[in-house]
Amino acid sequence: NAGVTQTPKFQVLKTGQSMTLQCAQDMNHEYMSWYRQDPGMGLRLIHYSVGAGITDQGEVPNGYNVSRSTTEDFPLRLLSAAPSQTSVYFCASSYSAPGLANYGYTFGSGTRLTVV
Amino acid sequence: AQSVAQPEDQVNVAEGNPLTVKCTYSVSGNPYLFWYVQYPNRGLQFLLKYITGDNLVKGSYGFEAEFNKSQTSFHLKKPSALVSDSALYFCAVRADTGRRALTFGSGTRLQVQP
Numbered sequence: 604n605a606g607v608t609q610t611p612k613f614q615v616l617k618t619g620q621s622m623t624l625q626c627a628q629d630m631n632h633e634y635m636s637w638y639r640q641d642p643g644m645g646l647r648l649i650h651y652s653v654g655a656g657i658t659d660q661g662e663v664p665n666g667y668n669v670s671r672s673t674t675e676d677f678p679l680r681l682l683s684a685a686p687s688q689t690s691v692y693f694c695a696s697s698y699s700a701p702g703l704a705n706y707g708y709t710f711g712s713g714t715r716l717t718v719v
Numbered sequence: 720a721q722s723v724a725q726p727e728d729q730v731n732v733a734e735g736n737p738l739t740v741k742c743t744y745s746v747s748g749n750p751y752l753f754w755y756v757q758y759p760n761r762g763l764q765f766l767l768k769y770i771t772g773d774n775l776v777k778g779s780y781g782f783e784a785e786f787n788k789s790q791t792s793f794h795l796k797k798p799s800a801l802v803s804d805s806a807l808y809f810c811a812v813r814a815d816t817g818r819r820a821l822t823f824g825s826g827t828r829l830q831v832q833p
Binding site: 634643646648659661693695699706707708709710712713 | 723764786820826
């Protein structure tokens with residue numbers, strides 16, 4: 604099925620460990636982004652990309668790195684996990700052109716991360 | 720900077736009654752507006768969007784929203800609520816130029832009582 608695939612669905616890390624959250628889309632979307640969802644705070648943008656080789660920071664980028672070597676993949680790396688990074692992480696993608704009838708943001712099913 | 724306000728943390732409504740979930744926004748330029756719904760332990764599902772054109776937008780599951788430029792609002796409505804509509808609802812905005820990132824509100828939990 605076409606869409607945004609995130610792996611893993613669940614992860615427990617110890618403080619100081621590093622890991623990569625994977626995100627892949629098969630819709631040829633130019634734009635991809637990472638959000639974290641915390642209770643009462645909605646979704647906050649971590650990093651985003653407008654195309655392969657181009658990334659930029661969102662509202663809460665500290666402690667996270669991204670790269671975009673292909674159109675399909677946009678991994679999120681936690682360099683040294685901290686308890687404050689305990690959250691649910693969502694990847695989203697979209698076309699660049701709002702005029703398309705099917706324009707919109709497609710979200711993955713999320714990764715629930717706990718840092719102990 | 721762009722922002723979204725959802726002033727109600729929770730909205731309670733009886734099944735069969737009309738429902739409204741409020742959203743106001745702030746953005747430089749023209750807004751693109753979205754509503755998403757999230758069921759427990761699930762991702763976000765698209766409900767509807769306003770890009771341009773008619774101010775009244777109809778979406779999935781009988782929901783609709785009215786874009787009001789003068790009041791910078793995009794309230795979500797449904798004429799007759801169902802128990803199955805109980806979920807967390809998010810309003811989001813982006814500007815028509817510049818960065819394509821969506822900014823989300825903090826969410827409103829809708830509880831429909833039988």
